[in-house]
Amino acid sequence: MPAHRRLVDLLREGLGLTGTKEGCSVGVCGACAVLVDGDMVSACLMPAIFVDGTSVETIEGLSPPEGPLTPLQECFIRHGGFQCGICTPGQIMAATALLRDNPHPTELEVKRWMMGNLCRCTGYYKIVESILAAASGEGAPS
Amino acid sequence: MSMLTEDAARIFEAPEYRIEGPLKVSGRARYTADVKVPDALIAKFLLSPLPHAHIVSIDTSAAKAVPGVKAVLTGADIGLKLFGRVLYDWPVLAVDQVRFAGERVAAVAAETREAADDAIKLIQVEYEDLPSVFDAEEALRDGAPLLHPDPSGYFYGMGKRGDRPNLNLQGYELVKKGEEDIERVFASAHRVFEDEYSGPRQHQGYIEPHACVLWIDGDDVVHVYSVAKAPFGLRTQLSRVTGHPSPKIVVDSMFIGGDFGGKGNVIDEFPCYYLARATGRPIRSINTYAEELAAGAPRHAVKFYLRTGVDRDGRIIAHQSRAYFNGGAYGAAKPMPNCLVPAGVGPLEVYNVPNTRIETFVSYTNTVPCGHMRAPGSIYAGHAGEGHIDHIARELGMDPVEFRLLNCVRDGDRGPANEGFHKPKAVEVLEAVKRETSWGRPLLPNHGRGVVLRHRHVGTGKSEIVLRLLKGGKIEALYATPDQGSGSATVVRRVAAAVLSVDPERIEVRYGDTGEARLDGGSGASRVTHVVGQATIAGATSLKEQLQDLAAEVMGWPAGKVRLEGDRFVVADGSGEGGDFADVAGRIAAGGEVEAIGAYDSNTLSHDEADFNFYAYMIEVEVDPDTGRVEILDAVQVVDVGTIINPVAHQGQLDGSFVFGFGNAMMEELVEQDGLITTLSLGEYKLPTQMDIPPLRTVLVQDPVGCGPFGAKAAGEITNSGVAAAVANAITDAVGVRMKTLPLTAERVFASLQEQKGGVI
Numbered sequence: 001m002p003a004h005r006r007l008v009d010l011l012r013e014g015l016g017l018t019g020t021k022e023g024c025s026v027g028v029c030g031a032c033a034v035l036v037d038g039d040m041v042s043a044c045l046m047p048a049i050f051v052d053g054t055s056v057e058t059i060e061g062l063s064p065p066e067g068p069l070t071p072l073q074e075c076f077i078r079h080g081g082f083q084c085g086i087c088t089p090g091q092i093m094a095a096t097a098l099l100r101d102n103p104h105p106t107e108l109e110v111k112r113w114m115m116g117n118l119c120r121c122t123g124y125y126k127i128v129e130s131i132l133a134a135a136s137g138e139g140a141p142s
Numbered sequence: 143m144s145m146l147t148e149d150a151a152r153i154f155e156a157p158e159y160r161i162e163g164p165l166k167v168s169g170r171a172r173y174t175a176d177v178k179v180p181d182a183l184i185a186k187f188l189l190s191p192l193p194h195a196h197i198v199s200i201d202t203s204a205a206k207a208v209p210g211v212k213a214v215l216t217g218a219d220i221g222l223k224l225f226g227r228v229l230y231d232w233p234v235l236a237v238d239q240v241r242f243a244g245e246r247v248a249a250v251a252a253e254t255r256e257a258a259d260d261a262i263k264l265i266q267v268e269y270e271d272l273p274s275v276f277d278a279e280e281a282l283r284d285g286a287p288l289l290h291p292d293p294s295g296y297f298y299g300m301g302k303r304g305d306r307p308n309l310n311l312q313g314y315e316l317v318k319k320g321e322e323d324i325e326r327v328f329a330s331a332h333r334v335f336e337d338e339y340s341g342p343r344q345h346q347g348y349i350e351p352h353a354c355v356l357w358i359d360g361d362d363v364v365h366v367y368s369v370a371k372a373p374f375g376l377r378t379q380l381s382r383v384t385g386h387p388s389p390k391i392v393v394d395s396m397f398i399g400g401d402f403g404g405k406g407n408v409i410d411e412f413p414c415y416y417l418a419r420a421t422g423r424p425i426r427s428i429n430t431y432a433e434e435l436a437a438g439a440p441r442h443a444v445k446f447y448l449r450t451g452v453d454r455d456g457r458i459i460a461h462q463s464r465a466y467f468n469g470g471a472y473g474a475a476k477p478m479p480n481c482l483v484p485a486g487v488g489p490l491e492v493y494n495v496p497n498t499r500i501e502t503f504v505s506y507t508n509t510v511p512c513g514h515m516r517a518p519g520s521i522y523a524g525h526a527g528e529g530h531i532d533h534i535a536r537e538l539g540m541d542p543v544e545f546r547l548l549n550c551v552r553d554g555d556r557g558p559a560n561e562g563f564h565k566p567k568a569v570e571v572l573e574a575v576k577r578e579t580s581w582g583r584p585l586l587p588n589h590g591r592g593v594v595l596r597h598r599h600v601g602t603g604k605s606e607i608v609l610r611l612l613k614g615g616k617i618e619a620l621y622a623t624p625d626q627g628s629g630s631a632t633v634v635r636r637v638a639a640a641v642l643s644v645d646p647e648r649i650e651v652r653y654g655d656t657g658e659a660r661l662d663g664g665s666g667a668s669r670v671t672h673v674v675g676q677a678t679i680a681g682a683t684s685l686k687e688q689l690q691d692l693a694a695e696v697m698g699w700p701a702g703k704v705r706l707e708g709d710r711f712v713v714a715d716g717s718g719e720g721g722d723f724a725d726v727a728g729r730i731a732a733g734g735e736v737e738a739i740g741a742y743d744s745n746t747l748s749h750d751e752a753d754f755n756f757y758a759y760m761i762e763v764e765v766d767p768d769t770g771r772v773e774i775l776d777a778v779q780v781v782d783v784g785t786i787i788n789p790v791a792h793q794g795q796l797d798g799s800f801v802f803g804f805g806n807a808m809m810e811e812l813v814e815q816d817g818l819i820t821t822l823s824l825g826e827y828k829l830p831t832q833m834d835i836p837p838l839r840t841v842l843v844q845d846p847v848g849c850g851p852f853g854a855k856a857a858g859e860i861t862n863s864g865v866a867a868a869v870a871n872a873i874t875d876a877v878g879v880r881m882k883t884l885p886l887t888a889e890r891v892f893a894s895l896q897e898q899k900g901g902v903i
Contacts, residue, residue, distance in 0.1 A: 002256075018176035019169020021399070023349040024431045024824040031349050059169035069167060077163035080790040083798065084627030085166030086350045086399025092167060111832040118824070120347045120400050121627050123801030124832050126794055 001048055008032045008043035010051075011058060019059035019089045023118070030117030033090040034058050040097045042116075059089035062096065072096060072131070074139030081130030083121030091117050095131045104135050146785050149707075150640035150852045158788045161631040161651055162397070171397045174353040175428045177367045182355065183212055185414055185427035186258035188248040188265050189437060190240035193276070193508035193817030194287065195269035197238055197247070204264040205250060210257035213420040214265065215249045220416045225383045226474030227375065227407065229312070229481055230297040231290065232511060234383065234412040240269070241289050241471035242510055243818045244437025249413040251421050276817050278445065278468035278505040281310040289471060289506040297382065304480040312473035312504040313480035317487055317559045320460075320497030327460040327497045331451030335534045339448070339526035341866075341884040343468070343812040343819075344441040346515045347805070347829050350399025351434050356414040357424035364391045364415065369398050371405040371624050372664025375477075377656050384415050394655035395624035398665070402802065403514035405626065406666055407439040407475035432822045439475035439513030440812055442467040442504075446526035448489055456538050458549050460497040461490050461558060467519065468512065469504040475513030476504075485519030487559040489527025492546075492568050492595050492756065494555040508817050514666075516799075517598055520863035521806050525884060528594045528867035533880060542871070543581060546595045547572050562751035567782035568595060570843045571758040574780040578841045579760040589775070590876025591762045594864040600753040600849055600856040601669025602744035606660035609638060609681040610737040611689065612650070615724030617642070619651045619681075622659035623674050628858055629791035630670045634678050636787050637851045641682035642689075643707045644723055660739065668856035671787065672753075673742055675851035681740020688738060692730045697721065744849070753849045755860045756782040759868035765876045770892025772808070772873060774836035779864075781840065784848030784855035793840065795857035800838050803865030805830040809885050 001010070011017045011034070023031035025044045032043040035057040063069045072095055075081065082088040091114070098105060098113045105113070110131050111124075119127060133139065165171040202214040217237035224230040236247045248265050252258035273287040280286055288309050290296075306314050321327050328334055355367040364386055370376040373393035381388040398405050414425040444467050451460040465486040473481035486502025535545035550568035551557060575581055575593060585591065607621040619634050631651040639646035653659070663669065686706055693711045694704045699718040704711055712720045730736060762776040779800055786792045809828045813821045821827040846853030870881040879894035 012176075016178065018172075021173070021350070022175070023351070026431070026823045026825055028824040029349055063168050065168075065170070069164060073164075073167040076167045077159060078157070080160075080794045082163070082166050082627075083629070083791075083794055084348075084350075084398060084400045084625075085162070085171050086173060086348075088166050089169040115832045118349060118829050118831065120349060120402065120802070120829060121798050122794055123797035123799075123838075124830075124835050125797045125838065126790075128832070 003047065003049060005048045006044055007046040007048045007051055010048040011043060017058050017060050021086055021089060030094060031087050031090045033093045033117060035093060035097055040094055059093060062092070068141060071139030072099065072134040075130040075134040078139065079130040079133055080126040081122065087117060087119045091119065091127055099135060107132065146846045146852045147640065149643045153636050153640045153646055154785065154787050158632055158790055160629055160791070161635060162625060173350055173397050173399050174355060174367045174369050175350070177355045179355055179357055179424040179426070182424040182426040183251040183253060183421060184255045184258045185410065185417055185425050186250050186262050187246045187410070187413065188262050190236065190243055190245040190247050192240060192269055192271065193243045194272040194274040195240050196272055197236060197240065198268040198270050200248065201266040202248065205261035208257055208261045208264065210253035211250060211261045212253070212423065213251045213417055214261060215413065215416055215420060216247065223383050223412065224296060225379055225412050227379065227477040228299045228479065229473040230382070231293065232472035232474035242508055244510055245471065246413060249417055251417040251425055274508040274817055276507050276509055276814065278466040278503065278507060281505040281507050282308050282503065286310060289508065300479045310506045312469040312506055313482045315480065315482050315486065315502045317500045318498060319558060319560045324460055324462060324497050324499045328451045331459055332454045333538070334449065334451045335530065335537065336449045337530045337533060337882065338445065339529060339882045340445045341443060341522040341525060343443045343512065343814060344515060344806055344810045345435055345438065345812055345827055346402040346404030348400025348402055348404050351429040351431055352408060352410060353428040354408065354411045354414055355424065355426045356411060356418050358418050362390060366391065366393045366411055368393055368395050368408060368411055369405045370395050370408045371398055371401050371626055371666055373622060373624065373656050374661055375664055376408060376411060380411060380415065383412055392655050392657035396653050398624050398626040401626035401665065402516045403518060404438060406477060407513045431824060435812065435822050435827055436819045437510055439511055441515035442469060442483055442512040442519060444468070444519065444522045446489060446522065448526060448530045450530060450534060452534060452538065456540055456545060456548055458493055458495050461495045462499045463489055464501045465503065467504045468507050468509060470507060470509045470511035472511040475511050483519040485523040488520055488523030489530065490558050492551060492597050493549045493558065494551045495558045498558045500558060509814060510819060516802055517859035517863045520598065521803065521866055524594065524596050524863045525866040525870060528596065529870055529880065529882065532871045532874065542593050543572055543575060550595060564751040564753050565847050566754065567756040567843055571595065571756050571780045571782055574841050574843055575758045575760050578780065579778045580762065580776065581760050588767060588876050589762060589764050590872045590874065591760060592868040592871025592875060594759040594868040594871065596864045597754040597756045598668060598856065598860045598863070600672050600755065601667035603663035603669045603673045604743040605662045605673045605677045606739060606741045607634065607674065607677045607681050608660060608737060608739055609685045610735065611727060611731050613728070613731045615648060615727045616650050617648055619649055619678065620654045620659050621674065622654055622656060622662040623670055624665050625653065626665045628665065628670060628795065629788050630665065630674060632791065633671055633675055633787050637675050637678045638682045640852065641679055642686050643709065645709050648723065668858050671854050671856060672850035673744055675854060677740040677742035679740065679851050680742055681738045684738035684740065685736065688736055689727065689730060692736060693726050696729045696733060697726060747849065753855060755855050757861050757864060759864045761868040761872050763869060763872040763876055765873055765891060767877060767895060770888040770895060772869065772886060772888065772891060774869065777836055778839045778841060779861045780843060781860060782843045784850060785846040785853040787851070787854055792857050796840050796861060797838065799860055799862040800865060801830050801835055803862035804835065806862065807866035807869050807884065807886055809887065811885055
């Protein structure tokens with residue numbers, strides 16, 4: 001693998017995992033957020049060779065194609081946490097990392113954590129609402 | 143259908159699950175950059191580094207020698223091919239001359255991105271500088287370099303191009319109303335006020351860069367996956383530019399990762415066609431975000447000159463304005479007649495002004511060609527007009543809300559461009575501001591409140607949709623409106639279900655490309671709910687009639703007596719028991735295909751009163767006098783709405799509008815220096831983040847009188863245009879300075895405060 005190849009290229013081009021999106025390419029927009037050994041990273045900034053021996057989790061890993069969505073994904077649908085959807089995989093990966101680390105965040109903690117994920121459609125209000133709903137237990141299979 | 147039925151009300155009030163939701167939250171929604179076609183080559187483009195230059199020579203030999211490079215094309219290879227949405231004046235690849243920094247000069251197709259990038263760097267171009275002009279007003283002065291001295295060969299898609307007093311104008315318009323000699327009216331005025339306002343270029347800020355995948359199959363059919371929001375429009379353009387017959391071009395746009403006007407114009411599909419021809423291979427092109435910011439089609443920079451006369455009672459009696467839009471090097475990215483930006487007539491759009499003289503100039507300059515961005519130009523018209531109105535009210539010693547109430551349009555009034563309004567709600571939204579907000583209450587020092595009154599039209603156009611009965615009791619709705627995030631598929635589902643009186647889950651909405659689905663005008667101009675919604679009503683009404691007749695036939699019920707209601711077929715005269723929709727529809731479907739085409743064209747509406755959403759803002763700010771920092775403490779948007787079909791998505795559009803307008807107002811500026819855009823990443827062109835957004839409250843003034851289905855209106859581009867003016871007016875209220883240039887950065891407010899104190903800045 002070429003040393004300059006980025007994780008986002010490996011995922012999207014090499015492995016065909018196109019759920020991870022590329023927006024700004026400079027680590028600002030968060031569309032390419034994935035979890036490497038549980039930590040959120042921008043896949044456009046990380047050289048692919050750095051993930052050798054790690055566990056990389058992408059949006060495709062959250063819910064199988066015909067299987068159930070996670071409660072967080074459910075809440076994004078119910079609460080209008082997406083519109084065009086291009087930033088949504090990154091938003092959901094970021095929020096997944098947050099809720100694993102801090103299952104009951106305050107609104108301010110959600111906003112602070114999610115600051116690195118740009119959304120041009122929603123104005124963010126419904127993204128916060130979706131995440132707080134998931135944190136309160138909504139969206140879990142009944 | 144304009145009346146809200148019981149079926150419709152019940153369906154529209156139910157919680158909505160967006161049809162595309164599971165795809166979007168799981169990463170399985172397919173955007174253009176996700177499309178993989180076997181054997182595709184990667185396309186890259188060499189962009190001009192100069193704003194205006196003669197091309198002396200281009201040497202592509204070294205580029206062609208790079209391993210993996212399959213084609214290097216220049217204007218000399220493909221000839222002068224001009225593209226555009228209405229005016230075809232933009233070369234696919236430059237020939238002899240470049241007119242802006244960022245213009246495509248050469249195109250490369252290679253096996254890998256690395257090879258394509260290497261080849262781009264090895265193309266040798268010798269340029270000879272030409273004199274440039276960057277400013278919209280300077281471009282119109284005597285002696286300014288002419289960008290298009292001979293436009294006679296440009297195709298213009300809307301009949302005869304309008305008269306232009308200067309060849310450096312893409313478009314010009316003069317609108318007049320009332321007294322021919324407006325100076326006589328101004329001379330009779332009690333007071334006359336003049337103001338100048340300006341705004342910079344701004345970028346749509348969609349997160350998905352432009353991309354396309356294009357290939358030509360063995361039957362010479364051109365297949366295009368594109369981010370274009372008007373796929374039928376792109377098909378027409380591609381056909382005209384390349385000469386390839388339109389029926390042999392198939393455009394598929396489906397999911398678009400943010401539009402806001404920016405996906406109305408596409409550029410790279412045209413050179414990719416020639417690369418596909420040259421190589422016989424599929425071509426894949428994905429822009430970098432730097433290319434988007436440098437050479438997309440951003441919102442125009444503008445300068446407004448406003449002059450308004452009032453009588454002794456504070457009534458506006460005359461208004462004159464001139465708007466200078468900086469159109470950039472080509473008019474191609476604009477879809478309006480004569481490359482005009484409609485907001486040129488917009489500063490006083492909500493007021494009853496008897497005498498007007500309004501001029502709009504759109505100039506050619508050696509800068510990036512400009513296009514549309516969410517309610518094109520309206521934010522600047524709003525900032526200018528509502529700042530001007532606020533200025534007049536305060537100078538007259540009148541409360542800004544009362545001054546607006548005195549002058550706003552009411553039933554039967556016509557706007558400054560003589561436009562008619564269908565049941566205008568200006569008074570209602572202003573009354574709601576008085577009732578529902580803190581307007582008029584005491585304020586702390588350095589706090590201030592601003593109000594704004596504006597409107598946005600409900601969009602118009604044509605669309606067609608196919609509804610057909612499927613086996614298994616489902617009904618398919620097939621249409622070609624790309625999904626840019628507004629929730630139109632769910633609108634179609636709920637409207638079709640409401641008309642048919644069936645469970646919404648029975649309606650399967652499917653997007654089709656231009657080869658499969660029928661004509662659609664594209665997802666823009668706040669038209670989709672109205673136009674696609676009405677097409678859905680037409681199709682569902684026709685399908686319902688067919689199903690009722692067929693139900694009678696297959697079930698042996700009396701003809702003309704069967705009604706579909708409450709998800710059941712009911713026999714009106716009681717001569718049969720009726721039956722569940724699924725059972726009866728299954729029998730009907732077994733007998734053959736049942737299909738209806740719903741078509742709608744808003745141009746057939748007979749009255750000349752258009753539908754508008756009026757809206758108002760009340761925003762309270764605190765200004766830090768030591769730094770100029772402005773904090774929004776309270777923002778209330780009051781919006782006149784019709785019937786709401788998707789309540790969650792509707793509020794989502796209003797939320798998103800506010801934050802979009804907030805970014806435009808407070809932070810967004812594509813900085814241009816000597817014709818070059820210098821803010822080339824989303825780190826430098828700052829968009830609002832989670833931590834920036836202020837608290838927002840929405841007050842709906844609802845009346846189901848819109849021209850959309852069941853009385854719906856629009857939602858997508860209403861309140862974004864009012865934020866800047868409301869904040870600017872609040873700053874004036876707080877600290878006395880009037881901010882006439884956007885964005886309202888701390889630096890700019892601080893400089894104004896220093897100027898106010900007489901300090902040196």
